[in-house]
Amino acid sequence: MMLERARFLDAGDPLRGFRDRFMLPDGVIYLDGNSLGCLPKATPARLEGVVREEWGRDLIRSWNTAGWIDLPARLGAKIAPLIGARPHEVIACDSTSVNLFKLISAALAMQPGRKVVLSEPGNFPTDLYMIDGLERQGLAERRLAERGRLIEALDDSVALLMLTHTHYKTGETFDMAELTRAAHDAGALVLWDLSHSGGALPVDLDGCAADFAVGCGYKYFNGGPGAPAYAFVAEKHLEAARQPLTGWMGHAAPFAFSDDYEAAPGVEKLLCGTPPILGLAALEVGVDLIAEIGIDRLYAKSQALSEFFRQCLSERGVAIDLVSPTDPARRGSQLSFRHQDAYAICQALIARGVIGDFRDPDILRFGFAPAYLRFEDMAEAARHLAEVLETGEWQRGEFQERAAVT
Numbered sequence: 001m002m003l004e005r006a007r008f009l010d011a012g013d014p015l016r017g018f019r020d021r022f023m024l025p026d027g028v029i030y031l032d033g034n035s036l037g038c039l040p041k042a043t044p045a046r047l048e049g050v051v052r053e054e055w056g057r058d059l060i061r062s063w064n065t066a067g068w069i070d071l072p073a074r075l076g077a078k079i080a081p082l083i084g085a086r087p088h089e090v091i092a093c094d095s096t097s098v099n100l101f102k103l104i105s106a107a108l109a110m111q112p113g114r115k116v117v118l119s120e121p122g123n124f125p126t127d128l129y130m131i132d133g134l135e136r137q138g139l140a141e142r143r144l145a146e147r148g149r150l151i152e153a154l155d156d157s158v159a160l161l162m163l164t165h166t167h168y169k170t171g172e173t174f175d176m177a178e179l180t181r182a183a184h185d186a187g188a189l190v191l192w193d194l195s196h197s198g199g200a201l202p203v204d205l206d207g208c209a210a211d212f213a214v215g216c217g218y219k220y221f222n223g224g225p226g227a228p229a230y231a232f233v234a235e236k237h238l239e240a241a242r243q244p245l246t247g248w249m250g251h252a253a254p255f256a257f258s259d260d261y262e263a264a265p266g267v268e269k270l271l272c273g274t275p276p277i278l279g280l281a282a283l284e285v286g287v288d289l290i291a292e293i294g295i296d297r298l299y300a301k302s303q304a305l306s307e308f309f310r311q312c313l314s315e316r317g318v319a320i321d322l323v324s325p326t327d328p329a330r331r332g333s334q335l336s337f338r339h340q341d342a343y344a345i346c347q348a349l350i351a352r353g354v355i356g357d358f359r360d361p362d363i364l365r366f367g368f369a370p371a372y373l374r375f376e377d378m379a380e381a382a383r384h385l386a387e388v389l390e391t392g393e394w395q396r397g398e399f400q401e402r403a404a405v406t
Contacts, residue, residue, distance in 0.1 A: 002312045002382070006375035009308070015301055015370060018293055022222075022372040029377045029384075031356040033369030034196060034334050037222035043285045050281045071280045072228075072271060078287050079221075079230050082295055083194060083213065084204035089238070091267045092217070092230045092280060096195055099214040099231040100130045100162075102243035102270060106233075107160040107189045107212060108139055110240055114159035115141045118188070120150065124168050127193055131162070147172075150179065154186035161188050165203065166196035166332030169359050171324040173197065173332050177208040184209065195219060198230075199290050200333040200369075201299045205232055212237070220333070220369060221290055223283030231270050238266055247272030293371055301370035302333040308375055309335060309366070312382030318389060323363065336365045347399040348388045354381050 010016055022038040024030065030038060054062040063069045077087035093099070104117060117131045121144045134140035145153035154161065161183040166173045176192060183190045191212040197203055199220030205213055211234050217227035233241050242263060248254045249271035252262040263269040290298070307328055313320070321338040325331045339345060339362060346358040356366045366381070388394050 002315050002379045003376065006308070006312075006379040009304075009375040013301070013375070015293060015297060016374070018289075019372045019374065021289060024372060027353045029354045029381050030373070031354065031366040031368065031377075031381060033222075033372075034200075034219055034332075034365070034367030035357055036225060037219055037286065037369060038372055039224070040222055040285050040289050042289070043222075043224070043282050046281055046285050047278060050278060055277075068275070068277050071277065071284070072275050073268060075280055075284050075287065076230055076267065078284070078291060079198075079215075080232075082203075082287070082291060083198050083215065083232065084202070084206055084208075085213075085232050086206060086235065088266055089206075089235055090230055090232050091270050092228050092283065093271050093275065094229060094231075095226075096193070096214050096216045096229040097126045097130060098245070098272075099229050099270070100127060100191075100193070101133065102245055102272075103191055103212040103214060103231060103233070103241075104130055104134060104140070104160060104162065105244045106237075106241040107191060108134070109242055110237070111159035111189065114157055114188075115139070116143045116158045117141070117160045117162055118143045118145060118150065118153055118158045119162045120144060120147050122167075122169070123162075124164055124193065124195070127162060127164060147174070151182045154183055154188060156187060158183070158186060158188040160191055162191040162193070164193040164196065166194075166201070166334075168196050169323075169363050169365070170336050171196070171331040171334040171365075173201070173325075173330055176203070176205075176210065180208045180210055196332050196334070199287075199295070199298075200302060202295055206234070210234060212241075217279075217283040217286070221283060222286030222371075224279070224286075226279065227283045227286075228276060228279045231267075233267050233270065238269075241269070243270055245272040249273060249275065290371065298370045299333070302368045303328040305368045305370060305373060305375065305378055306331075306333070306335050309368070309378040309382055312379050313385070316382060316386040318382070318386050320364075320385075320389070333369065334365060334367045336363050338362050339364055341394055343402055344394040344399040345385075345388055348394040348396070349381075349384055351399070352384050352388070354384045356381075 076090035194215035198215035213232035217223035
């Protein structure tokens with residue numbers, strides 16, 4: 001009955017045609033788009049054009065004739081409305097980790113007399129590691145507070161509140177406006193990591209008066225493995241913010257080849273080295289596709305998909321501990337479950353063609369990328385999970401041995 005219901009919902013889905021714009025292997029239900037998005041069918045042709053024509057034929061002239069030199073800013077301007085920002089506030093460059101380092105450093109320099117960077121335990125590791133690196137240089141002091149006590153931890157020593165908007169393990173989403181307002185009331189700046197929300201759910205950086213943000217390009221923006229990231233600096237901080245990686249592309253006049261560094265006046269100051277043109281070109285295809293679909297429509301479908309998946313599990317009597325919020329408005333585009341044998345269960349599902357992922361020590365995580373997933377995928381994934389749990393299939397030896405990467 002749930003499969004019939006799923007097919008009925010798919011028939012009425014206004015986004016159903018976009019599935020054909022992605023490359024999806026036969027026999028696979030892909031529920032890991034919150035780690036690596038699927039390949040848009042237009043991407044190979046775009047990359048071939050860049051390689052054969054722009055690089056192969058036009059060579060170095062393409063920095064001007066193909067607009068390579070402007071690609072980080074041009075792509076940033078395309079990402080901006082998808083995260084509630086203005087075009088001149090966003091730049092596509094480097095990795096999420098590198099951009100975190102730049103913006104934490106910039107925020108600390110803007111807050112003389114304050115060194116504390118406040119975050120929560122269990123935040124994505126790279127976010128916390130970047131604070132550690134600055135702490136070892138004597139530039140920062142790390143402070144962690146449980147999410148229910150973050151506001152009371154804000155005092156006059158806190159320079160920056162740094163949080164991930166949607167938690168990578170649980171999918172729980174912070175109230176961005178509330179926490180940004182509380183930080184500002186305490187005199188602190190705020191940096192949001194949008195890696196699990198950008199391209200998947202509505203974000204309003206300017207509406208919330210956010211100061212800084214970063215995000216990645218390889219999850220919901222479908223930019224490919226290791227795709228460039230993006231960074232946001234609110235207009236009010238563009239003049240004062242100074243990042244520490246003073247590479248030549250962030251110079252006000254990079255081709256003047258001056259011995260002395262002068263930062264670019266706008267968000268371009270976040271650039272460092274030569275832009276990775278192939279990676280940016282691939283990411284642009286994914287960003288254009290997500291913009292065409294529309295964030296509001298994607299979010300509405302992701303909520304419907306996740307709720308339908310929960311209904312399918314309930315119909316099959318699957319008893320597994322949900323760690324994501326039950327209210328779909330309080331979570332991102334994922335559902336996470338706790339089970340002591342989550343790793344083995346994940347491997348058993350992958351062997352069946354249902355690709356989710358595992359997060360240590362006991363989290364089974366399913367991402368719902370609505371651009372290419374169907375309600376039928378939800379019904380079938382629930383069936384496979386029920387069968388794996390009922391039969392004890394996950395107890396087989398080959399599913400117990402952990403690999404370095406899942």
